[in-house]
Amino acid sequence: MPLDRKIGVSAPVLSHDLAVAGLTKAYGPAAPVFTDVSFSVARGEAVALVGANGTGKSTLLRCALGLIAPTRGTVDILGTRIGPGATAQMRGLRAQTGLVAQKHNLVPRLSVLSNVIHGLLGQGAGPRYWTHMLAPAEARDAAMAALEKVSMADFAHRRADRLSGGQSQRVAIARALVGRPRLLIADEPTASLDPAAGEEVMALFFSLVRREGVTVIFISHNMSHALSYGDRVLGLARGQLRLNAPARDLKIADLRGLYD
Amino acid sequence: MTDRTIPARFERPSALAFLGYGAAVLLILWSFQGAGWSADRLMRSPPALADFMSRSWPPSTHNLGRLSLKMVETLQIALAGAVLGVLLSVPVAMLAARGLIAGPVVNSVVRIVLGFFRAVPDIAWALVFVVAVGLGPFAGMLAIVVDTLGFCGRFFADDMEGVDKGPAEALTATGARRIDIAACAVIPAAMPAFISTSLYALEKAVRSSTILGLVGAGGIGIELKVGFDLFDYPTALTVILMIAVVVIGVEQLGVLARRKIIGVER
Numbered sequence: 001m002p003l004d005r006k007i008g009v010s011a012p013v014l015s016h017d018l019a020v021a022g023l024t025k026a027y028g029p030a031a032p033v034f035t036d037v038s039f040s041v042a043r044g045e046a047v048a049l050v051g052a053n054g055t056g057k058s059t060l061l062r063c064a065l066g067l068i069a070p071t072r073g074t075v076d077i078l079g080t081r082i083g084p085g086a087t088a089q090m091r092g093l094r095a096q097t098g099l100v101a102q103k104h105n106l107v108p109r110l111s112v113l114s115n116v117i118h119g120l121l122g123q124g125a126g127p128r129y130w131t132h133m134l135a136p137a138e139a140r141d142a143a144m145a146a147l148e149k150v151s152m153a154d155f156a157h158r159r160a161d162r163l164s165g166g167q168s169q170r171v172a173i174a175r176a177l178v179g180r181p182r183l184l185i186a187d188e189p190t191a192s193l194d195p196a197a198g199e200e201v202m203a204l205f206f207s208l209v210r211r212e213g214v215t216v217i218f219i220s221h222n223m224s225h226a227l228s229y230g231d232r233v234l235g236l237a238r239g240q241l242r243l244n245a246p247a248r249d250l251k252i253a254d255l256r257g258l259y260d
Numbered sequence: 261m262t263d264r265t266i267p268a269r270f271e272r273p274s275a276l277a278f279l280g281y282g283a284a285v286l287l288i289l290w291s292f293q294g295a296g297w298s299a300d301r302l303m304r305s306p307p308a309l310a311d312f313m314s315r316s317w318p319p320s321t322h323n324l325g326r327l328s329l330k331m332v333e334t335l336q337i338a339l340a341g342a343v344l345g346v347l348l349s350v351p352v353a354m355l356a357a358r359g360l361i362a363g364p365v366v367n368s369v370v371r372i373v374l375g376f377f378r379a380v381p382d383i384a385w386a387l388v389f390v391v392a393v394g395l396g397p398f399a400g401m402l403a404i405v406v407d408t409l410g411f412c413g414r415f416f417a418d419d420m421e422g423v424d425k426g427p428a429e430a431l432t433a434t435g436a437r438r439i440d441i442a443a444c445a446v447i448p449a450a451m452p453a454f455i456s457t458s459l460y461a462l463e464k465a466v467r468s469s470t471i472l473g474l475v476g477a478g479g480i481g482i483e484l485k486v487g488f489d490l491f492d493y494p495t496a497l498t499v500i501l502m503i504a505v506v507v508i509g510v511e512q513l514g515v516l517a518r519r520k521i522i523g524v525e526r
Contacts (some may be wrong), residue, residue, distance in 0.1 A: 091437065097434070098433055105426035107448045110444075118444045118445070119434055121431055121434060121435070121444065125440050130440070130443045130444050
């Protein structure tokens with residue numbers, strides 16, 4: 001399938017959990033990261049974002065979650081247009097979103113259980129959620145249930161910096177899922193893991209998000225992951241969205257052009 | 261073709277750099293002159309020092325009980341002042357740290373105030389608090405609080421700005437408030453640095469508290485002053501030795517505590 005086959009811009013509608021239109025990010029006039037990117041993600045859909053290093057994939061997804069302000073363009077999360085200044089509204093939206101990063105980003109000196117309870121901060125803010133020792137019983141139960149799902153319940157009291165890479169990423173997934181988000185962004189969640197652990201974490205992650213109907217956008221350099229776990233594949237190359245097509249219509253060879 | 265010339269061991273400085281080095285040397289020489297450098301007086305000092313040592317040796321043990329009580333008071337001033345200063349430093353540093361809970365204007369104002377606390381020496385703070393709350397250890401403790409706040413407030417803020425931003429970003433993405441992000445992601449990550457800085461603050465407080473007595477702010481310093489004023493050099497030497505033992509002891513405890521609590525020597 002040729003690159004540059006874009007499937008048009010979708011208008012922000014409620015059945016889309018994420019819609020970006022004309023999104024541009026530039027660090028000064030001479031340093032555009034990406035230009036005029038438009039796509040939408042339907043509820044429950046899993047979308048893979050692929051492209052070579054430095055093409056702005058991570059920046060694009062962080063703009064889509066409102067973590068970085070875009071230079072131009074609009075972002076609608078869960079049917080709500082986000083913009084600067086609406087902090088309380090953003091927090092309400094973010095309580096329904098989550099991020100699993102390349103590095104697990106757990107807080108090193110805290111327990112696994114406290115780290116997972118932190119995933120509930122968007123819903124129950126305040127000092128009681130700062131540590132598992134003070135957390136309400138329902139928050140502790142929810143965190144333990146999330147750890148059960150990733151087979152890490154036995155490690156609840158262990159310090160996060162004493163886990164292996166695969167274990168840490170499982171805990172990061174539990175933290176992202178404990179608040180039952182509707183939209184998750186996964187930025188190369190297996191990049192820091194060895195191939196076996198990476199496969200395991202990917203399979204676990206997608207079995208959970210599929211079961212719970214979470215909308216996912218994930219970045220991956222593993223083309224077979226992009227095609228097997230994604231319903232659709234977005235391809236970013238030289239700052240432009242060059243590919244937006246159903247995964248079932250694509251082959252690995254179709255994606256290679258994005259890395260030229 | 262690549263240039264495979266071996267780099268010179270020493271780069272020839274630019275004219276501007278050469279001028280800079282020259283200016284630095286002149287500045288240092290000028291400082292020695294301002295500090296009253298005198299080789300003649302330095303050469304004449306060993307006999308005077310030897311005379312002092314002969315008149316002060318052996319150290320006096322007559323007042324050891326009273327001096328020990330004063331040393332305990334000194335340590336109490338240092339510990340109470342350092343603990344209160346460290347506790348106050350955490351919220352103040354949160355306001356001073358850029359991008360944490362407060363905007364840039366608040367960050368700048370708080371950093372300027374902390375800079376002022378640091379710029380005024382602890383002995384001057386002690387004089388101020390002697391005027392404000394009267395003679396005695398309470399004035400000394402308040403001086404230590406302000407000095408510790410200036411020191412820890414700045415370094416805690418720098419430590420928090422320097423932590424890995426990943427955990428904070430992950431919590432931001434779940435809708436956590438800034439204060440929750442600071443409490444859950446930033447402070448725990450900065451905790452080893454906080455502990456290390458706090459132990460330095462305690463060591464610094466112990467050193468400071470030994471001289472605050474010179475201006476009537478409690479502690480053993482007053483005994484040193486009285487010893488010299490009355491030419492009771494054996495007692496003065498006892499005080500100096502006690503201060504040295506306690507300060508070195510606290511420093512060693514600090515090294516031990518750092519190794520035990522955070523697993524590193526800093």
